[in-house]
Amino acid sequence: MPFEYLPLPGAPxxxxxxxxxxxxxxxxxxxxxxxxxxxxxxxxxxxxxxxTHKTPLFAHKQMAAGAIGICCAKVGEAEVMVAGGVKExxxxxxxxxxxxxxxxxxxxxxxxITVAVDDAANVRDLSAAASAAGREIGVIVEVDTGMHRxxxxxxxxxxxxxxxxxxxxxxxxxxxMGYEGHVVAQRDFEERKTEATAAARALVEAAEDxxxxxxxxxxxxxxxxxxxxxxxxxKGITDLQCGSYIFMDGDYLEVFKDFSPALxxxxxxxxxxxxxxxxxxxxxxxxxxxxxxxxVIGIEGAKVAGLxxxxxxxxxxxxxxxxxxxxxxxxxxxxxxxxxxxxxHYACVRKGKLEAMVEIAGRGRSR
Amino acid sequence: MPFEYLPLPGAPxxxxxxxxxxxxxxxxxxxxxxxxxxxxxxxxxxxxxxxTHKTPLFAHKQMAAGAIGICCAKVGEAEVMVAGGVKExxxxxxxxxxxxxxxxxxxxxxxxITVAVDDAANVRDLSAAASAAGREIGVIVEVDTGMHRxxxxxxxxxxxxxxxxxxxxxxxxxxxMGYEGHVVAQRDFEERKTEATAAARALVEAAEDxxxxxxxxxxxxxxxxxxxxxxxxxKGITDLQCGSYIFMDGDYLEVFKDFSPALxxxxxxxxxxxxxxxxxxxxxxxxxxxxxxxxVIGIEGAKVAGLxxxxxxxxxxxxxxxxxxxxxxxxxxxxxxxxxxxxxHYACVRKGKLEAMVEIAGRGRSR
Numbered sequence: 001m002p003f004e005y006l007p008l009p010g011a012p013x014x015x016x017x018x019x020x021x022x023x024x025x026x027x028x029x030x031x032x033x034x035x036x037x038x039x040x041x042x043x044x045x046x047x048x049x050x051x052t053h054k055t056p057l058f059a060h061k062q063m064a065a066g067a068i069g070i071c072c073a074k075v076g077e078a079e080v081m082v083a084g085g086v087k088e089x090x091x092x093x094x095x096x097x098x099x100x101x102x103x104x105x106x107x108x109x110x111x112x113i114t115v116a117v118d119d120a121a122n123v124r125d126l127s128a129a130a131s132a133a134g135r136e137i138g139v140i141v142e143v144d145t146g147m148h149r150x151x152x153x154x155x156x157x158x159x160x161x162x163x164x165x166x167x168x169x170x171x172x173x174x175x176x177m178g179y180e181g182h183v184v185a186q187r188d189f190e191e192r193k194t195e196a197t198a199a200a201r202a203l204v205e206a207a208e209d210x211x212x213x214x215x216x217x218x219x220x221x222x223x224x225x226x227x228x229x230x231x232x233x234x235k236g237i238t239d240l241q242c243g244s245y246i247f248m249d250g251d252y253l254e255v256f257k258d259f260s261p262a263l264x265x266x267x268x269x270x271x272x273x274x275x276x277x278x279x280x281x282x283x284x285x286x287x288x289x290x291x292x293x294x295x296v297i298g299i300e301g302a303k304v305a306g307l308x309x310x311x312x313x314x315x316x317x318x319x320x321x322x323x324x325x326x327x328x329x330x331x332x333x334x335x336x337x338x339x340x341x342x343x344x345h346y347a348c349v350r351k352g353k354l355e356a357m358v359e360i361a362g363r364g365r366s367r
Numbered sequence: 368m369p370f371e372y373l374p375l376p377g378a379p380x381x382x383x384x385x386x387x388x389x390x391x392x393x394x395x396x397x398x399x400x401x402x403x404x405x406x407x408x409x410x411x412x413x414x415x416x417x418x419t420h421k422t423p424l425f426a427h428k429q430m431a432a433g434a435i436g437i438c439c440a441k442v443g444e445a446e447v448m449v450a451g452g453v454k455e456x457x458x459x460x461x462x463x464x465x466x467x468x469x470x471x472x473x474x475x476x477x478x479x480i481t482v483a484v485d486d487a488a489n490v491r492d493l494s495a496a497a498s499a500a501g502r503e504i505g506v507i508v509e510v511d512t513g514m515h516r517x518x519x520x521x522x523x524x525x526x527x528x529x530x531x532x533x534x535x536x537x538x539x540x541x542x543x544m545g546y547e548g549h550v551v552a553q554r555d556f557e558e559r560k561t562e563a564t565a566a567a568r569a570l571v572e573a574a575e576d577x578x579x580x581x582x583x584x585x586x587x588x589x590x591x592x593x594x595x596x597x598x599x600x601x602k603g604i605t606d607l608q609c610g611s612y613i614f615m616d617g618d619y620l621e622v623f624k625d626f627s628p629a630l631x632x633x634x635x636x637x638x639x640x641x642x643x644x645x646x647x648x649x650x651x652x653x654x655x656x657x658x659x660x661x662x663v664i665g666i667e668g669a670k671v672a673g674l675x676x677x678x679x680x681x682x683x684x685x686x687x688x689x690x691x692x693x694x695x696x697x698x699x700x701x702x703x704x705x706x707x708x709x710x711x712h713y714a715c716v717r718k719g720k721l722e723a724m725v726e727i728a729g730r731g732r733s734r
Binding site for chain 2: 004005017018019020051073074076093094095096097099100103118119121122144148149150151152181268269270271272273277279281282283284285286288289290308309310311313324325326337338341342343344363364365366367
């Protein structure tokens, strides 16, 4: 495959070739620092989810700020993090199948690895692979705290799995996790608070129940960006799994403005066929639409009317009618994680100039 | 970046690690052959759009079957095709900006390159770069035949651009194109026929008008998968730009069954938390949802209820209740092009066994 054209550091952002995935590094670093400071004040651990950035550079910035470890969704992402030097990994997901479990166990040579489970047969497979390799894997039970995706109910089902883990060779019982994904994007703060608090309390209760049964829970992990300051104040929760806060996105900005948008897609106007319409080079292969159409940043009278595969269609009026072929347009994606997953590189900029093109090494590693 | 785990040829498809992007090679080759045979019978050129497969292997199969050239949407895709040995490229899109134009002109060292335009300043930029490099680039005018995205109206605007191209050093005027993207997925055949015929006739009329003005049009290119047998029968059209026909997808299968589905995503059940629900490892980072949720293939009583980033939620009833953690599930994406763009490799299978893992070299090359 031919190498991609990559610009040199120092290039003004407006000169970047497009579509480009632009990160304002000052803003991203401020978001990292802001969450960590909040957590420090509240004596809460931060275990940022790397499924957002998929890149060791940002994981290291989070660790340097004070994070206690990094979450991953897939073994392929964890491989990238461990190869990039991250030493403390929590895979907040079920890892199923002989191939993936073998890779998971191999990671324990270079890092501390903990994985979530919600199934007894999966625990036995993990135990067999870890003990055969002479390695120890941390395991936590995923509790369904109301999202109704994966996870078992707190109480008897959790106890049964925890006991199995604790008695399985090669495994170390580390505790529980529960992700309140059903409430993180709830727009109303009071509703979000009520529901997220209930979810976090259910998880803490499951942990207390295990402790009574002689199964100490080092990890009681939960939380997303939208619930950091709710879940993060519930006594008994040990750490937060926030991911999106590092860059924010258009959807989360409709939840709150506690963190600032660091991510945008730079596009070029490639066609200006008629009054009222401008077409850019950023379609749905450059900006995800699973949470809605992106927003034009800073151009009065310009609005994204639709994206096709390779084109963005803008409605323009007033001052925006001045847009001409070759002009650059900044767009705010509604969903950062899925937009980032389309790109091979970040254009990391500071004060309007390119600092570095950074490979998104975990991109597409969904296995 | 650590290498991705890739299975060896000969592996049964059910043993592939997941999520895997699976191509049934026999079906894909039959689709290629079927379109080409239809085109041969109708004395129509086929210029398949590589934005679907993004991979030289499939472009070469299309050329070997009789295609007259390959379409690309972006310079980055064309670079992959030319590096892979494809010699006849039509970029069916506007290429804007000094960087991309320099790369476009460089491609003319190794292949015949034609590009679409709809703007006079863009023509001047292309001419300056091509003549400075001592190269010749073919240029066609994109005519808006009813889609109202890019393109100029047939008639005076097209004539003006064509004359400018024909008189510009370094450029060769090759003709016109028009993409009837607004009708290719129209479900009703008669409506599709009426609208696509009108679009194709508008393009042919624009070409006739140019010929009268002394500007011969070698290329009068149009058509998508859904209109191949409509646009492809309009006298004066020279070639079809179909892309999706090679693999088909769930959305196109609702238009017609002229081609067969060759593409699926293999997923693994990773959680079976309660009766009625199974969760897979294929979320929206593994299957695009811009045309709707994927369909479960061949399992009675299993239905995709929703995808989150890293998880697919299935509703299961009846026989599908037997699904257990570790079982594999085949899913039909509704949109092939955007699903393919998420993966680094195809798992190319034949008669149920892996033939090769093939790199999707054009993936993510949206610049």
